[in-house]
Amino acid sequence: MPPHEHPAAADSARELIAAHGGRVTRTRVAVIEALQRSAHPLSHDEIGATLDGAGIGHDRVTLYRALDWLVEQGIAQRIAGGERAWRFEIRRDGDHRHAHFHCERCGQIVCLEDVPAAAPTLPAGFAVARAELVLHGACADCGRAGVEGKEG
């Protein structure tokens, strides 16, 4: 085990991957750990930066495929949230139906763990697989910094 990693985190990531019948690769372990460490969903780009920071070579395609696999396996989930790019977050058991807040000031996506994204009653015939509730506005940090400008 590399001495510069948290043993528990690395183990849980490795076990998670193996439990789904996938190969335990540097990329997948690092992606899962990055998502687990982050308090908010990460974009492909942000995850890539994390990998670079960890000295893990990769390219865009590998990362996309690793993320695709994680989503496919139900380990992670995609959020359409902010702008054009997807964001990813780890699916914690039973916890994957919370709403998200997109700050139009700083671009950040915040998980609103307390706010459920539940599907209301729908017209007959509609089968809902998942609900996405995204609130747009100014987050607590940006709201404090100033009402109109970028800085207070």
Added chain:
Amino acid sequence: MPPHEHPAAADSARELIAAHGGRVTRTRVAVIEALQRSAHPLSHDEIGATLDGAGIGHDRVTLYRALDWLVEQGIAQRIAGGERAWRFEIRRDGDHRHAHFHCERCGQIVCLEDVPAAAPTLPAGFAVARAELVLHGACADCGRAGVEGKEG
């Protein structure tokens, strides 16, 4: 007035544009009419096809800018709904906070006029400008056609 258009629709589009201080151009009129006629939000691409069908020359950029202007003026609004591309719909008075349904089978976005996309109580400091509630699954048509396959 061109004889192949609905006079009322054309007038309302023209008036709408003029009321916002913009120039009444073929593109804008056609885009507004397309959105008004459609029961569901349209993608940039679908709107472009409508313009082509109406024999109105245009290019991608013009259409993007026309749509940007409509959104800017509050005449239309963007929906992040389905995949990567934005969708657009006309803003009807007071009616612009309904939820949307994204059918993962046919890719269609359906307006759920009866389902409000209201923001629930948030942590202190969060200012919500708008709420987007998108439900993903199978729409009534696709659900009827078959449970797993594309066709019943």
Added chain:
DNA sequence: AATCTAATGCTACAATGTTGCATCAAAAGC
């Protein structure tokens, strides 16, 4: 009709995501 300038249309570009294929390396077998 002449004028003014918003809007268009072109080219070129940026950002995000996908496909095909040769190579590499993780897991399994020996």
Added chain:
DNA sequence: GCTTTTGATGCAACATTGTAGCATTAGATT
């Protein structure tokens, strides 16, 4: 420990969606 198998990677090339700059066109006004 070495070889085999094949899933995962990395590269190049491409597809889609959206923007920026700028010359030209055409809507509104005089």
